[in-house]
Amino acid sequence: MKLLITSGGTTEKIDTVRGITNHSTGRLGAIIAQKFLNQGHDVTLVTTKSAIKPHQHSHLTTIDITTVADLMAVLENEVPKHQVLIHSMAVSDYTPVYMTDFESVNESDDLSQFLHHQNDQGKISSQSDYQVLFLKKTPKVISYVKQWHPQIHLFGFKLLVDVAKEELIKVARESLKKNKADYILANDLKDITDKGHKALLVSETQVEQADTKEAIAQLIYEKVSQL
Amino acid sequence: MKLLITSGGTTEKIDTVRGITNHSTGRLGAIIAQKFLNQGHDVTLVTTKSAIKPHQHSHLTTIDITTVADLMAVLENEVPKHQVLIHSMAVSDYTPVYMTDFESVNESDDLSQFLHHQNDQGKISSQSDYQVLFLKKTPKVISYVKQWHPQIHLFGFKLLVDVAKEELIKVARESLKKNKADYILANDLKDITDKGHKALLVSETQVEQADTKEAIAQLIYEKVSQL
Numbered sequence: 001m002k003l004l005i006t007s008g009g010t011t012e013k014i015d016t017v018r019g020i021t022n023h024s025t026g027r028l029g030a031i032i033a034q035k036f037l038n039q040g041h042d043v044t045l046v047t048t049k050s051a052i053k054p055h056q057h058s059h060l061t062t063i064d065i066t067t068v069a070d071l072m073a074v075l076e077n078e079v080p081k082h083q084v085l086i087h088s089m090a091v092s093d094y095t096p097v098y099m100t101d102f103e104s105v106n107e108s109d110d111l112s113q114f115l116h117h118q119n120d121q122g123k124i125s126s127q128s129d130y131q132v133l134f135l136k137k138t139p140k141v142i143s144y145v146k147q148w149h150p151q152i153h154l155f156g157f158k159l160l161v162d163v164a165k166e167e168l169i170k171v172a173r174e175s176l177k178k179n180k181a182d183y184i185l186a187n188d189l190k191d192i193t194d195k196g197h198k199a200l201l202v203s204e205t206q207v208e209q210a211d212t213k214e215a216i217a218q219l220i221y222e223k224v225s226q227l
Numbered sequence: 228m229k230l231l232i233t234s235g236g237t238t239e240k241i242d243t244v245r246g247i248t249n250h251s252t253g254r255l256g257a258i259i260a261q262k263f264l265n266q267g268h269d270v271t272l273v274t275t276k277s278a279i280k281p282h283q284h285s286h287l288t289t290i291d292i293t294t295v296a297d298l299m300a301v302l303e304n305e306v307p308k309h310q311v312l313i314h315s316m317a318v319s320d321y322t323p324v325y326m327t328d329f330e331s332v333n334e335s336d337d338l339s340q341f342l343h344h345q346n347d348q349g350k351i352s353s354q355s356d357y358q359v360l361f362l363k364k365t366p367k368v369i370s371y372v373k374q375w376h377p378q379i380h381l382f383g384f385k386l387l388v389d390v391a392k393e394e395l396i397k398v399a400r401e402s403l404k405k406n407k408a409d410y411i412l413a414n415d416l417k418d419i420t421d422k423g424h425k426a427l428l429v430s431e432t433q434v435e436q437a438d439t440k441e442a443i444a445q446l447i448y449e450k451v452s453q454l
Contacts, residue, residue: 122388
């Protein structure tokens, strides 16, 4: 089977020296990739430079990306060539538009102008005590997947912070519907520690729990094997 | 001799899943550290998780930090114990204070209130098309070094983007004075490529050029040897 897996976290540039990064070690994606490689499957891993990678393998192809725009372009090309997408990458929700001194913003009588400005310095410099960064929403990459390839089996991921289990399941079910996903792996940052990684694999009808990254990989592997 | 070297780039948190990172591979700091280790000196390297590290060495101590506040605390402690500080780390100029929807900012008649707000969500979520992030200046760590240890020999670094050589020298000389540094290694992002790394080592009376990371390390090594 040909699997497409994403891992790591995207970075959106503020200027040539700074960016906003979604932190993700890439460890879970690497463990999932390794699991499928060990079982003889072909894996294309779309990942980021600093993410943890699986061991080199003749059935592994790795594509490095940085931004949401990179991810969009690569997935549009790769999704139609694969049977399963396991989308564990932490994708930036917002991308920088314009950064300026607080004073300029405070004195302006039309803040919406800043949503259409662009910084022309390579490195935005300032002497001001405060700066203001305007950001805009990025495209929801996961929502395009089934348009690109209606038959692909889609495993989405949802990371929340410090919520109840019911909320995790509710948000996962909403994401299932909105993105026509087959499964959502829902997890809470407070349950990701050195000792374990608790997560719920949520489908329309089922909720199954895993308590370690290896158990999550095993659970996803079983679901893919049943396809 | 006991040298303190900083490398890599700091990250300032927006929330538990996102941060603003100053990109720096840490390669130059690692090469400088290696140079001094190879010559039998003791090196304390203050660096970041994703930075390139020198090889393990019995005379090397490594301290990992993330934020400007971490750096401040570690250097306050370490600077008095060393004879030379080579401060090549890319340090964040600004740190996030508060992030909110564009609408909330646009409707407010007192923007300064946002400079004193704090986000209470672990992961700031939003449905808005635009968000606004308020940031405040970080303390200039380099300006404290000579207060902590007036006798330390201080090598500062200055990275500009796409400026003339005269401007690089001018900014370096200003930094020399302001921070009571002995040397400033001034470089331009456009001159840092796969092939080379052009930089100027600027003192009050001299400007010397190096064209590779190895040549920069050699130049700094020679200056330290003459102390």
